Amino acid sequence: MCRKPIQDYFVCRDKNKILQLFNLCAPMKEQFCACINEVFVKNHERGDKKFNAQRNEYFEEQRNRRLSKMMAHVEDSMEKRKKLQD
Structure with missing residues (x-):
């Protein structure tokens, strides 16, 4: 689910030193962090449902x-x- 935003960020950061220097990859980093947080919340909710059932x-x-x-x-x-x- 978050594979593409993460790859895009690291490609931006590693291949383009100028973009990294001026911190132009930051929006991509925010995007992949948000994606990871969303996945974490979904997994946590699933775990909560399982726990609440028992x-x-x-x-x-x-x-x-x-x-x-x-x-x-x-x-x-x-x-x-x-x-x-x-």
């Missing part, structure tokens, strides 16, 4: 992991306390 399951799984970690820590500290009391 959002509840993800957070439920995360809660369960935290709870099991906390329970393991509590059990471990209770065992240590018993050992200290003995």
Whole structure:
């Protein structure tokens, strides 16, 4: 999608030192940066849709992991306390 604007910019920059010197390739650079940003946003939206479809399951799984970690820590500290009391 962004291949042509990127190629045009680098051809302008590398082949024409005068254009590069006077920064006349800047509009092409802005164009390819905008194109890359647009592609990034589209891909990010696609990822967001995928995440939002499984959002509840993800957070439920995360809660369960935290709870099991906390329970393991509590059990471990209770065992240590018993050992200290003995």
